[in-house]
Amino acid sequence: MKWGDARLVRSRVIDYIPGVRRGRSPWVAVVFSLHFYLYVMILVARGALWASLFRSPSFGDVCGGIAAVIGLVFFYAASVLPGIVDARPSGKVFADRARRFWAHRSAVVGLVVFLMFVGASFLAPLIAPYDPAAQTEPALQQYQAPSSSHPMGTDKFGRDVCSRVIFGARVSLAVGVFAVLLAAVVGTVFGAFSGYVGGRADDVAMRVVDGLLAFPSLLLLLTLVAFFANSLWLVILVLAGTGWMGVARLVRADVVSLKERDFVQAAVASGIGHGRIVWRHLIPNALGTVVVAATLRFAVIVLLESYLSFLGLGVQPPMPSWGGMVFEGRDVLLSAWWTSAFPGLAIVGAVVSCNLLGDGLRDAMDVRMG
Amino acid sequence: MIRFLLRRLVHAGILVFVTLTATFFVIKLAPGDPLSRYYSPEINPQVMAAVRHQWGLDRPLPVQYARTLWSYLRGDFGVSISSQRPVSDILGETIPRTLVLTLSALSLQVVIGLLLGALSAKNRYSVLDKSLSFVFLVFYSLPSFYFAFVLIALFSLKLQWLPSANMYSIPPVAAGFFAVFADRAAHLVLPVTVLALGSAAALARYTRGSLLDVIHQDFIQTARAKGLPEGRVFWIHAMRNALPQVVTVIGLSVPFLLGGAVVIEKIFAWPGMGALVVDSIFARDYPVVLAANFIGACMVIFGNLLADLSHGWADPRVRLCRRS
Numbered sequence: 001m002k003w004g005d006a007r008l009v010r011s012r013v014i015d016y017i018p019g020v021r022r023g024r025s026p027w028v029a030v031v032f033s034l035h036f037y038l039y040v041m042i043l044v045a046r047g048a049l050w051a052s053l054f055r056s057p058s059f060g061d062v063c064g065g066i067a068a069v070i071g072l073v074f075f076y077a078a079s080v081l082p083g084i085v086d087a088r089p090s091g092k093v094f095a096d097r098a099r100r101f102w103a104h105r106s107a108v109v110g111l112v113v114f115l116m117f118v119g120a121s122f123l124a125p126l127i128a129p130y131d132p133a134a135q136t137e138p139a140l141q142q143y144q145a146p147s148s149s150h151p152m153g154t155d156k157f158g159r160d161v162c163s164r165v166i167f168g169a170r171v172s173l174a175v176g177v178f179a180v181l182l183a184a185v186v187g188t189v190f191g192a193f194s195g196y197v198g199g200r201a202d203d204v205a206m207r208v209v210d211g212l213l214a215f216p217s218l219l220l221l222l223t224l225v226a227f228f229a230n231s232l233w234l235v236i237l238v239l240a241g242t243g244w245m246g247v248a249r250l251v252r253a254d255v256v257s258l259k260e261r262d263f264v265q266a267a268v269a270s271g272i273g274h275g276r277i278v279w280r281h282l283i284p285n286a287l288g289t290v291v292v293a294a295t296l297r298f299a300v301i302v303l304l305e306s307y308l309s310f311l312g313l314g315v316q317p318p319m320p321s322w323g324g325m326v327f328e329g330r331d332v333l334l335s336a337w338w339t340s341a342f343p344g345l346a347i348v349g350a351v352v353s354c355n356l357l358g359d360g361l362r363d364a365m366d367v368r369m370g
Numbered sequence: 371m372i373r374f375l376l377r378r379l380v381h382a383g384i385l386v387f388v389t390l391t392a393t394f395f396v397i398k399l400a401p402g403d404p405l406s407r408y409y410s411p412e413i414n415p416q417v418m419a420a421v422r423h424q425w426g427l428d429r430p431l432p433v434q435y436a437r438t439l440w441s442y443l444r445g446d447f448g449v450s451i452s453s454q455r456p457v458s459d460i461l462g463e464t465i466p467r468t469l470v471l472t473l474s475a476l477s478l479q480v481v482i483g484l485l486l487g488a489l490s491a492k493n494r495y496s497v498l499d500k501s502l503s504f505v506f507l508v509f510y511s512l513p514s515f516y517f518a519f520v521l522i523a524l525f526s527l528k529l530q531w532l533p534s535a536n537m538y539s540i541p542p543v544a545a546g547f548f549a550v551f552a553d554r555a556a557h558l559v560l561p562v563t564v565l566a567l568g569s570a571a572a573l574a575r576y577t578r579g580s581l582l583d584v585i586h587q588d589f590i591q592t593a594r595a596k597g598l599p600e601g602r603v604f605w606i607h608a609m610r611n612a613l614p615q616v617v618t619v620i621g622l623s624v625p626f627l628l629g630g631a632v633v634i635e636k637i638f639a640w641p642g643m644g645a646l647v648v649d650s651i652f653a654r655d656y657p658v659v660l661a662a663n664f665i666g667a668c669m670v671i672f673g674n675l676l677a678d679l680s681h682g683w684a685d686p687r688v689r690l691c692r693r694s
Binding site: 100106159193207211213222223224294299306307310311323327329330334337340344347348351352355356359 | 381385386388393396397467504507508510511513514515519520522523527528622632633636647648651652659663
């Protein structure tokens with residue numbers, strides 16, 4: 001193979017990574033390495049992930065499975081970055097956006113706090129002071145108030161609340177990442193094609209979206225999760241299933257206005273196939289909207305997951321989940337307030353930071369919501 | 371207008387039908403059986419078969435579906451398997467209870483949300499606005515069960531001011547209209563607060579956003595230029611133009627009030643629809659789950675319809691658009 005072929009292959013491959021254009025070498029490198037990291041992670045962790053989700057997971061299984069989640073978070077980052085960069089205009093646009101984002105103080109706070117949650121979930125085995133499932137002699141360790149040895153106290157079984165909150169971050173974030181990715185992909189494709197095709201099909205598609213939006217999602221969620229065995233995958237699927245419509249609507253609105261623009265008309269005139277126009281020209285330009293919608297959706301999904309765990313329909317014990325921990329603390333609200341207060345605060349912190357981040361991204365990228 | 375209404379009604383009808391069908395098949399195809407709780411080794415299989423036959427559970431799925439549809443068309447929701455009472459009786463009891471809860475919450479939510487949102491937009495970019503925005507965000511992000519626990523811990527366990535469960539005191543308070551009313555109201559305070567504040571925060575965020583969008587438009591400048599007082603410009607001109615979108619959001623929050631009520635009713639032991647749904651889901655009580663989902667979808671669609679209609683009331687442009 002000659003050197004020129006390699007260059008050609010490279011440019012071809014770059015063509016198919018949405019939002020990245022030839023010649024933006026630093027970002028191409030970043031996005032490439034992130035995707036590469038994802039694939040490696042998936043290869044490394046596939047078996048463990050499988051085990052952790054379908055068999056009753058041993059703790060090592062869960063830890064291994066998290067490696068794959070890390071990969072997926074990086075995939076999310078890899079999709080977000082070009083969205084922010086939005087390679088089409090010059091670097092000046094990106095610089096503008098970045099400047100606006102960093103000037104938005106609350107957004108930066110949101111980003112930092114959110115990254116702290118992400119970091120805590122990755123590094124949980126390293127930073128958690130105890131094994132979250134380890135039960136000590138209950139009579140001795142039960143319901144200990146927060147102290148230097150147990151910063152958030154202990155629960156009914158003498159387990160360290162702090163460690164459980166840290167490990168609980170994994171469940172919430174993993175569900176959030178999977179569900180949001182799925183919802184964003186489905187919503188983007190659906191919205192983009194609906195907006196691009198237009199006419200009758202578009203009308204029908206949007207009626208379908210309206211109808212699904214009208215569904216009382218928590219009721220539906222409860223019915224589905226309770227009637228089928230509640231596996232983590234079902235929770236993710238249902239959460240994604242109730243979440244993609246918002247994305248679809250926003251992307252469609254974007255695409256409808258984009259397709260009148262000159263560069264799309266030029267693409268049509270030059271005889272490029274429809275699929276390629278949607279994929280290469282429309283979706284990349286709507287990516288900013290997708291990123292903002294996905295980030296805000298993430299907050300909603302973390303919240304919904306906590307509702308499910310609270311009702312006992314989410315992740316099953318002994319795996320720690322924030323909603324479940326709040327539920328377990330319901331009988332001792334006053335005498336052992338720390339058992340429910342800290343996981344509750346964790347939910348609020350994660351959701352607030354995610355919303356702040358989403359609001360900041362929205363303002364920085366000047367995306368119109370709703 | 372009539373044509374618009376008719377079209378919307380047809381859409382709503384289709385939607386309700388799809389909801390009913392989807393729920394029916396989800397329930398039926400899922401593992402589990404409403405009679406499984408009665409299984410025991412001693413029970414005579416013939417008796418069990420007879421019971422199954424009595425409930426129509428032994429028929430093929432399409433037949434069951436057709437029978438269900440037919441009975442729904444006649445307005446008959448069937449009989450609850452676990453309590454042996456007609457579903458319509460059960461719903462007739464529980465729906466008013468839920469409505470008391472959600473309608474009080476909805477009105478409180480609209481008042482608080484609109485006022486605080488407007489206040490925030492009026493003092494835009496001030497310290498008040500920034501702190502209000504943060505408060506909105508926190509309440510918007512607060513899981514209602516956690517908020518409920520905080521309030522219960524504070525007001526009913528620590529201070530013992532308000533009851534934390536049920537609709538009325540047990541044993542009931544002495545007779546007398548005011549005593550009973552006060553008792554009911556006291557039981558409403560906590561659940562309504564939890565329900566209303568969360569959605570009020572979302573509404574306030576939205577109101578602020580759409581007011582800020584409107585306030586930079588030319589007609590506001592014109593109104594100011596012709597010398598109208600700022601209060602009038604803001605409350606009449608800007609508000610009037612921001613309202614349609616806000617009204618739509620209120621309509622869309624009806625499902626959230628219903629959905630949110632599921633958890634709240636569980637926590638406060640409020641014997642309404644939400645608690646009923648959760649209990650019958652766990653008991654695999656098909657007729658009740660189906661009817662509840664059906665009513666839920668109807669209410670949601672009704673809310674959307676109402677939002678659309680009031681949209682026309684708040685925004686003359688929409689009316690014109692529909693007429694043509």
